[in-house]
Amino acid sequence: MGLISFVEVDLDSHFPIENLPYGVFRPSSACGGGDAAAPRPGVAIGDFVLDLSVVSSAGLFDGPILNNSPCFLQASLNMFVGLGRPAWKEARLTLQRLLSVDEPTLRDNSSLREKCLLKMSEVEMLLPTVIGDYTDFFSSMHHAKNCGLIFRGPAKPIQENWFHLPIAYHGRASSVVISGTPIVRPRGQAYPTGNSPPYFGPTQKMDFELEMAAIVGPGNELGKPIDVNIAADHIFGLVLMNDWSARDIQAWEYVPLGPFLGKSFGTTISPWIVTLDALEPFACEAPKQDPEPLPYLTESKHVNYDIPLEVWIKPAGHEHPVLVTSSNFSNLYWTLTQQLAHHTINGCNLRPGDLLGTGTISGPEEGSVGCLLELTWNGQKPQNLNGTIRKFLEDGDEVMFKACCKGKGYNVGFGSCTGKIQPAIS
Secondary structure, three states: OOOOEOOOOOOOOOOOOOOOOEEEEEEOHHHOOHHHOOOEEEEEEOOEEEEHHHHHHOOOOOOOOOOOOOHHHOOOOHHHHOOOHHHHHHHHHHHHHHHEOOOHHHHOOHHHHHHHEEEHHHEEEEOOOOOOOEEEEOOOHHHHHHHHHHHOOOOOOOOHHHHOOOOEEEOOHHHEEEOOOOEEOOEEEEOOOOOOOOEEEEOOOEEOOEEEEEEEOOOOOOOOOOOOOOHHHHEEEEEEEEOOEEHHHHHHHOOOOOOOOOOOOOEEEOOOEEEHHHHHHHEEEOOOOOOOOOHHHOOOOOEEEOOEEEEEEEOOOOOOOEEEEEEEHHHOOOOHHHHHHHHHOOOOOOOOOOEEEOOOOOOOOHHHOOOHHHHOOOOOOOEEEOOEEEOOOOOOOEEEEEEEEEOOOOEEEEEEEEEEEEOOOO
């Protein structure tokens, strides 16, 4: 018999008691909140948010680590994620006990229950952590191969170094936004035509990138790398991530230093951080790596997670979204722990709340690629979205990512990650 919450949870909900993802919220303006309401941490349970600041103030976190801790009285989750795995486990066990159908503490205290359980429809979700730094990896072999075939041809689609280390670049943390935030079409330079100067104007190749991202827990001291076999203790959990891309701007600028304006205009993440503890039942073996990684990247447990991923697009002027691609987190060649270990091997110091994107997650089949660049083969194969043709995203198009693991009688889901394209600012 599995866990049962006293809070009613639909069978198809992403947020049963087995999940309990963390986020930061404030009551919406319609419910007396709005900009004046202080942000506070919460967990999702069914269609409700459990206000952890109220739970903490009531003295219900009574374990040895969290008793009297101010970590849930903050406007972000940084302090809590920085406490490490023992604190995360203590919090998870406490919350599952408090929400259990057999536990009267909240169930039978109507006043306290009313204060700490808010309807999701009555709250505004915010960024869950203060993101000091954001790194984006390039960890899907299928994506790397497809990009190589498009831009370099079949002779050598994947560069030799890719199979020896998790490639990454440093992204722009200031433009990471929460799901639902509009994305303004960026302007920039693109390849010149013939003898003309470079094109300048709104991107003509606006794209999404289907990614997930790790939220860093405890960091490391400058100069002290994190061993790959303990790297999981430095990863709090995962969110969905759309690393929006202007492909024409990116193609013109990326040699020799990599992505810049083609990426830095916006990155959308989902509001709920699903912990690695909640994902543990969905752990699976990661792909075999050939050649064998160097010793600092060779891990005793080479693990991915079976997380089905979907991308839906609602074209401008349409009422219903269209499923355009389905992939899976398990398609990643380089694991989360390898990414984190490589990030720190030179002594780089990570900090609580940092964001580590996986890179676009593409599968081996045509319908499992993670961006329009691959789906349309850089515009050569337009996609039919229920009668609407798309090479790349148009103004007014809305992109929705979804992810949900299927357990025995329950789900562990991520909710959704959405963004709608707004016209460029002239």
